Structures are given as C-alpha cells and as structure tokens.
Amino acid sequence: MSETVSVKNTGLRGVKVADTKISFIDGEKGVLIYRGFRIEELARESSFIETVYLLLHGRLPSGQELVSFTRQIVEARDLPGFVYASFRKWPKQSHPMDVLLASIPLLAMADPDLLEETREANVRKAIRLIARLPLVVAGWHRIRNGLDPLPVNGHLSHAAHFLWQLNGKEPEGETAHDLDTCLILHADHTFNASTFACREVVSTRAHMYAGVVAGVGALSGSLHGGANAEVMKMLMELESEGDIPGWVKGQLDQGRKIMGMGHAVYKTTDPRAAFLKEMAQRLGKELGQGKWSRLSAEIEGASVKEFEKRGKPTIKPNVDFYSAPVYHMMGIATDLFTPIFAMSRIAGWCAHIIEEKFAEAQEKPMLYRPSTEYIGNYCGLMGCIYEPVTERK
Numbered sequence: 001m002s003e004t005v006s007v008k009n010t011g012l013r014g015v016k017v018a019d020t021k022i023s024f025i026d027g028e029k030g031v032l033i034y035r036g037f038r039i040e041e042l043a044r045e046s047s048f049i050e051t052v053y054l055l056l057h058g059r060l061p062s063g064q065e066l067v068s069f070t071r072q073i074v075e076a077r078d079l080p081g082f083v084y085a086s087f088r089k090w091p092k093q094s095h096p097m098d099v100l101l102a103s104i105p106l107l108a109m110a111d112p113d114l115l116e117e118t119r120e121a122n123v124r125k126a127i128r129l130i131a132r133l134p135l136v137v138a139g140w141h142r143i144r145n146g147l148d149p150l151p152v153n154g155h156l157s158h159a160a161h162f163l164w165q166l167n168g169k170e171p172e173g174e175t176a177h178d179l180d181t182c183l184i185l186h187a188d189h190t191f192n193a194s195t196f197a198c199r200e201v202v203s204t205r206a207h208m209y210a211g212v213v214a215g216v217g218a219l220s221g222s223l224h225g226g227a228n229a230e231v232m233k234m235l236m237e238l239e240s241e242g243d244i245p246g247w248v249k250g251q252l253d254q255g256r257k258i259m260g261m262g263h264a265v266y267k268t269t270d271p272r273a274a275f276l277k278e279m280a281q282r283l284g285k286e287l288g289q290g291k292w293s294r295l296s297a298e299i300e301g302a303s304v305k306e307f308e309k310r311g312k313p314t315i316k317p318n319v320d321f322y323s324a325p326v327y328h329m330m331g332i333a334t335d336l337f338t339p340i341f342a343m344s345r346i347a348g349w350c351a352h353i354i355e356e357k358f359a360e361a362q363e364k365p366m367l368y369r370p371s372t373e374y375i376g377n378y379c380g381l382m383g384c385i386y387e388p389v390t391e392r393k
C-alpha cells in the first residue's frame, strides 16, 4: 500500500490537496488574488461580468470579447417556466438557500448541454448558471411574497437586473454598482469548503450542476456563507445594547462564536472585509443609516480586544462581517444574504469545476479519495459474531 500521510482531525487546515491557477491567498499579509490580479484592483476597476470572464478564461477579455460575453450572459437570463411553476407549489416559508439548493437540479434538467463534457459546453453551462441564479433568488422572493416574478430586462447590468427583479424598480444611485463590487469580492476564494465540495463531486465525473448542488449546500452553513445572515441577526440583537464589550465577553465565556470574526486562512484582516467596511461607512453616511457601520465597528473593536486578551490575536473580521450591514442598507432581506453570496461564488465554483474536470492545473484528473482511521467497534478481520435479533439481550 502507498504511504499514508496523516493529517487527521485538522479540517485539512494547511494541507495542499491540489494545484490551481484560479486564485491565491496570502493569509498572513491579507492578500487575495484572482488569476494574478489583486482583489482591490478588480473591485475598483472591473465589473462582475468581466471578473467572471477572467475566472473562467484565465485572462481579461478584450473590449469585443467583453461585449460578446456580456451578451451571452444577458441572453441566458431565462428561467424555464417549470421552475416558476414548481416555486408556486413550494411552502412559502422555505428558506431561500433551500430553494436555491432545490433549484439547481431543475436548471440542470433545462440545460441542453447537460451531459456534454467539452470545455466549451461547460463554459456554456457556467454562463447559464451565472445568469440564472439571480433569477431564482429574485423569483422565489417575489413568489413567497405573493407577487409574480418579473420578466427579464436585457438592458440592465447583472446587479441592476437582480435588484430590479427583486424589488420591481430600478436601483437608485450607486446601489447597483456597489452590489456589483460585492459580487466581485465574493467571486472566488481558493479551496474554501464549498469550492472544495464542488471539485470533489465533479472529480467523480459528475456533471457541473451536481457539483454546484454540493457547493450551495456547503455555502449554506453558518461557518461559511451562512455567516452573513448570522452577523445581521447579531447586529439587530445588539441595536440597543449598551455594553458591547460585556456582550462579547459573555458570548465567548459561554463558548459561543462571534459571527463574522475569524478565518481559516487569514490571520489578519480579510482584504474583502476592509473593502466592505469602507463601503458600509460610506453607505451609512449616504443613506443616513450610520448606526449599522458604527455598531459593526464597535463589535469589531470589542471582539478583537477580547480575543487578544484570550491569546487569539489573529481573529479579525472576515468578509461576512461587513457584507451584512452593506446588504441590509441596500434594503435586502436578511435571508437573501447567503443566496447573494452564491450568486457571486457560482463564478468561482464553475471556474474550479472546469479546472478540475479538464486537469488545467495538474497532470490528469484525479478522483478525490482520502482515507480515515477506523476507531469504531472492531472484533478482528473475521468480524463480530452476528446474533439474530431474537437471541440478543
């Protein structure tokens, strides 16, 4: 048997399991790079659609390529009627992440390229997923509120179109641009739990949609994408709390988490959080809702201090800590925060699925198959003696 390297019970922290050309994190310096470009540069200069192109194709598009790619995304904004018909039958109280999870196989059934496994066909599937996830999120939100989904509008940008389909009116001021920036910031993040889940599933040669189901499921958890909604719940709970340091101490004394704080890779401030903190402060001023960014900063300060006291100086705010007040100030319902994360991360998932399927960063595709140490009941290799149920005491 080949040599076994033991990295048990560590959540694979620090274990390199594959090569990738898509993104890179320096957790000590707080740097995130997509295909060579700093995230801050992309957030300031690029658009979500251009960033999607970069992630899928490995380089920035020419002007003409961007126009053509944007057109492909716009043309793919089309949800099959049976998806809406299904939504109308589903319980209205269903969580939007569960609806998203249940919708991915429906989108798979409507994809004419589903089982075609060329790179080109997988890019076409990626384009459909990227274009359609916002339609699912907005469509479900309207149907659960007793409204009809709105028809697509080919003239609006990706973020503006989502906000329009959600609210029934075009976003004002910089809101669409700000949301677009948020989508850029969340689009990829190396081998995070959901991306790893996607890659692991497609390493079996399952199709892209099967991988994405795994990604959505992993993202829904409160230690991953679900954290942004938990942060908002915390902010609302603390809106009139007079003693934030006392609350933080109490949480930690009870072994509870401070949501939006800490990261498996960053040992300093997450660069996305730094960007979103500024956005939250600006939105607070513009919209007269400064209380949310002030409260967030207060919780951050008290948490960092308390973690330092407890010998954990590397626990700093992550992306979810400041995306929560930003989305809230945009008027977005709290339970849509994680689906919006998915609307962005779908770009990274698809890029990684393609890289995995076509071994673009390694010699050949490899099925993931780690091993475990068995520490359960054991009676030797002959196995335990099976007693018929009637004879068992």
Ligand SMILES: CC(C)(COP(=O)(O)OP(=O)(O)OC[C@H]1O[C@@H](n2cnc3c(N)ncnc32)[C@H](O)[C@@H]1OP(=O)(O)O)[C@@H](O)C(=O)NCCC(=O)NCCS
Binding pocket: 222, 223, 224, 225, 227, 252, 256, 257, 258, 259, 260, 261, 262, 263, 264, 265, 312, 314, 315, 318, 319, 320
């Ligand atoms: C994301 C997360 C799971 C990373 O955890 P990790 O890799 O174990 O992080 P660390 O190794 O830095 O954690 C070390 C210790 O600090 C604790 N810790 C980390 N983040 C914490 C938080 N937000 N609140 C309370 N304790 C925290 C861990 O529980 C661990 O405690 P222990 O040594 O007593 O077992 C963790 O920071 C967390 O749960 N954060 C809150 C949820 C969240 O915001 N998730 C979104 C991530 S983008």
